[in-house]
Amino acid sequence: MSVLIITHSQDNESIPLVMNAITDKGGKAFRFDTDKFPTEVQLDVYYSKGCEKLILTTDSQKLDLSEISAVWYRRIAIGSRIPGKMEPQLRQASIQESRATIMGMIASIKGFHLDFLPNIRFAENKQLQLQVARELGLDTPRTLITNNPKAVKQFASECEQGIIAKMLSSFAIYDKEGQEQVVFTNPVKDADLENLDGLRFCPMTFQEKLPKALELRTTIVGQRVFTAAVDSQCNPKATYDWRRQGVALINAWKAYNLPQDIERKLLQLMAYFGLNYGAIDIILTPDGRHVFLEVNPVGEFFWLECYSNLPISQAIAEVLLSSAHTMRSHLPIEDRVPSLNNYFSRQQAS
Incomplete structure (x- = not known):
């Protein structure tokens, strides 16, 4: 059994932990650091009559992706090593084409995928997460997602313990020295409720403050x-x-x-x-x-x-x-990503 782990070179200890576990169980683990593509890693995708090849080449190995039995999609940083001095439009085009190439490669691997990329992207919708969790009977906090200051003030008046603010997407802001400032969850103070004009530029998520x-x-x-x-x-x-x-x-x-x-x-x-x-x-x-x-x-x-x-x-x-023995990716597409079928069915019904 051969497992391809898709990540980047700055990922943390989780990668060697899983690679060692795979080796201990008799499998082989291959690490693909996506930040090294296309500058240091080569990919050959070849289609011809009766022939199909996907070959990934690094300094240390040449990997035939047809031999991969399972894929763990962990992190990506495609094109990050393309020189920053490159003309901006050309650099962006290079990153975009590199990304399309690698995403196509991932989708084309016929082995078992721990999680398919469409499922991951679908599940990242935090609004939908809350909706589904509520429908399943899980307890969730009172939540307001809005760019309307009046709605925030009304929501705050309904939450006896106060409210907090957070973002639906994870991101960081970098100061003039290049230091990363992660956007965390923060309490909303009374003074903040009188200074909500910024919502017209960016919506935010507000939830009741829970003990x-x-x-x-x-x-x-x-x-x-x-x-x-x-x-x-x-x-x-x-x-x-x-x-x-x-x-x-x-x-x-x-x-x-x-x-x-x-x-x-x-x-x-x-x-x-x-x-x-x-x-x-x-x-x-x-x-x-x-x-x-x-x-x-x-x-x-x-x-x-x-x-x-x-x-x-x-x-x-x-x-x-x-x-990997089940080879789920060989199943019909409707069986491989049932959640997306449910999603599109709901969209058509509405």
Whole structure:
């Protein structure tokens, strides 16, 4: 069994963890750092009568992609090493064409895919996540997504404990020195409610402020559910977003047992989106509510394995190696991405 891991050269410890797990189980793992394409890695895609070849060549190896039995799509940074001094329009065209080439390559690999790219993109819609979670009976926070200041003020008046603001997409802002400033979840103060003019340029997501007994991170791999918990409220700087103090809290994560009913509903959520992998954020309130926040279809997990002893990389390796036997990508397209069929059916009905 040969597994292709699609990532970039700056990815974290999760890659060697999974590669070692694959090797320990008798498989072979190949790493494709997408930031090295097209400047350092070559791809030959050849179609002719009775012949089809997809060959990926790096400095150390030449890989026939027809021999790949499973694919783990983890991260991409295609074209990032194309020289920045290149004429901007030409550089953008090069990145766009490189991206189209690699995305076509990924879609063309006939082995098992831990998660198909269309399913990942579909599942990244956080508005839809909340809708589906509610329909499945999961507890979710009161939420408002808007560019209307009046709606925000009304929403704030309805939330007795106050509200927080966050973004639907993950991004960072870079200062003049090039330092990364990640946009975290923040409380909305009374003064902020009088300064909402910026919404006309960018909508935001507002949610009720929930009291936290613990913050949970649930990682689902296939049918296995791994959950860890942290008391983020023990650190004043992590009150609204534990990621602000991720390093300081890294040793504080402990394994946690979710109620079986919550696990069942989370697995149903994953099935809806056609995912084998997802990292889910949950708040446990002091009165025992498990409140679903979101699922990241390619979310991080390595610190949970290292500090909470959750065998997530082993589970990923097992799914990649065992499910490769089923060769799901040889199934008809309607069986491979059922969630998208459901989505388009709903669009036609409406």
